[in-house]
Amino acid sequence: MASSIIGSGTSGVAHLMMNNNSISSCSSSITISSSMVMVMVKSWNATNVRKNRVGIIRRRRSSRRRIVVNCASSGVPTTNTTSSDSDSDSEPDLAILLEVHGVLMDVYRWGNRQAFNLAFQKLGLDCANWTEPIYLDLVRKASGDEERMLMLFFNRIGWPTSLPTNEKESFMKSVMREKRNALAEFVTTKSLPLRPGLEEFIDDALAGGIPIIILTAYCEDADNMTRPIVEKLGQDRLSRIKIVGKEEVERSFYGQLVLGKSASSGLDEQLANEVRKAANAEKLKVAKEVASMLKVSVDIGTGTTGSLDRIVAALRAGAEYAGVRVENCVLIAGSQSGLLGAERIGMPSVILRSSMTSRTEFPLAAATMDGFGGADLTVSKCIKTYNN
Incomplete structure (x- = not known):
């Protein structure tokens, strides 16, 4: 079943009416008159995004066409039209x-190990110091997962004696936070290539x-x-x-459609609800x-x-x-x-x-x-x- 949206007006989403008899989150059939907006959230595609005309298909005032957008399982919609866009702009191929x-x-090559050591120092972990061989060994064993690197390291040398067992996760997050701060400062102050x-x-x-x-x-x-x-x-x-x-x-x-609300603020309330439902389904x-x-x-x-x-x-x-x-x-x-x-x-x-x-x-x-x-x-x- 397809959702039919009929629009009129000279710009943007000035007037939109939604056919209540047929609503579907998988396919939309849109009839466009004059200058219109096609809104499709379920599987958005940037084909018609050129020169700030995002999602807008413009036609001469006297023209009228019908577009059917089907959500393919691959996540890329397929589009069938009865006429070509009369004012399409050239676009790059790639x-x-x-x-x-x-x-x-390669930030991690130049500063990541040093940032961890600075984080250890700031948190008073004097026993923790990663030499290059230790660091590379942890990277290899943890496949680069930094929280797992911390887990492996402290399992090996012992966790801080004052740290309750149920606070290990929050402790690692504290180390990671200090490490990110140290790395940001390192990148800013050092002449890294x-x-x-x-x-x-x-x-x-x-x-x-x-x-x-x-x-x-x-x-x-x-x-x-x-x-x-x-x-x-x-x-x-x-x-x-x-x-x-x-x-x-x-x-x-x-x-705007998936992460925010501003794109739907000017739409008919029912259409806005469909937008939000499609966005949540995508998430x-x-x-x-x-x-x-x-x-x-x-x-x-x-x-x-x-x-x-x-x-x-x-x-x-x-x-x-x-x-x-x-x-x-x-x-x-x-x-x-x-x-x-x-x-x-x-x-x-x-x-x-x-x-x-x-x-x-x-x-x-x-x-x-x-x-x-x-x-x-x-x-x-x-x-x-x-x-x-």
């Missing part, structure tokens, strides 16, 4: 999305007309840690690159998939936004700002979580190994690289990944 940590800079070949990679992409999007939205302590890293690219490059942080995600059309589905993959049992609250939800929203926002479909983007990731988000929405991804993940396998990635340039990651290989 966009490259870059994570920050592990991609722009970008990954070799990164600048040439970005220059090659921009010269070829390929948009570059840098994702800072789901980084830990995003502002303090990512700003000094991104600024190392230089003002000339930054003027031609789009940075997608938390604010950009919230302003994106998908972000529940994502959370269940992650729980299944991690083989853990979780109590899921659909009113909250988990880390994977934020990653998916950032990736979709990145595609929006680049003006391409999500499947026309290639994510260069430095983390497993980024790969999970990309796989969830059908975005091709390449993993760039860092010192933290040098021995980790990444089955979700289309390719695994050790660095930029030469035999490793180049723009031509990104294009090949996209074409495959």
Whole structure:
């Protein structure tokens, strides 16, 4: 059964009427007259996102057409139309999305071990000091999971005698908080290098007309840690690159519909309710998939936004700002979580190994690289990944 939305007016969502006889969260049949808005939340696609015309399909006042959007199981909607868009703009064929940590800079190689030691000192843990061999051994045994590294270490040397057994989790969170603060300060005050070949990679992409999007939205302590890293690219490059942080995600059309309320504030109340229900269903589905993959049992609250939800929203926002479909983007990731988000929405991804993940396998990635340039990651290989 399909939901029929008939609209009229000269701009935006000025007037929307919803047919109460047929509502479905899986398929929407939308009749558009004049300048209209097509809202589809269940499986949003950024195809029509060009030059701030997010989700808006414009036609001449006298024209009228019917669009059917079906939610495919892959998470990408298929669209059938009876006429072509008369004013469609040209769009790039490919966009490259870059994570920050592990991609722009191998922060963990240069400062992570030192940040842990500073955290231990600040918390008065004089017996805890990670030499490089100890640190690398913990990274290998815990596959880079930092809380597990702490667990393995203190199980080995003994936990603080004053720490009750039931407070181990809160203790580890305190260590992680101090470690993040120390790492942020380390990145800000030290002259740490970008990954070799990164600048040439970005220059090659921009010269070829390929948009570059840098994702800072789901980084830990995003502002303090990512700003000094991104600024190392230089003002000339930054003027031609789009940075997608938390604010950009919230302003994106998908972000407003799934993460916020502003997009539905001007809609008919019944349509707004359908939007919220579809958004909650999407959150529940994502959370269940992650729980299944991690083989853990979780109590899921659909009113909250988990880390994977934020990653998916950032990736979709990145595609929006680049003006391409999500499947026309290639994510260069430095983390497993980024790969999970990309796989969830059908975005091709390449993993760039860092010192933290040098021995980790990444089955979700289309390719695994050790660095930029030469035999490793180049723009031509990104294009090949996209074409495959």
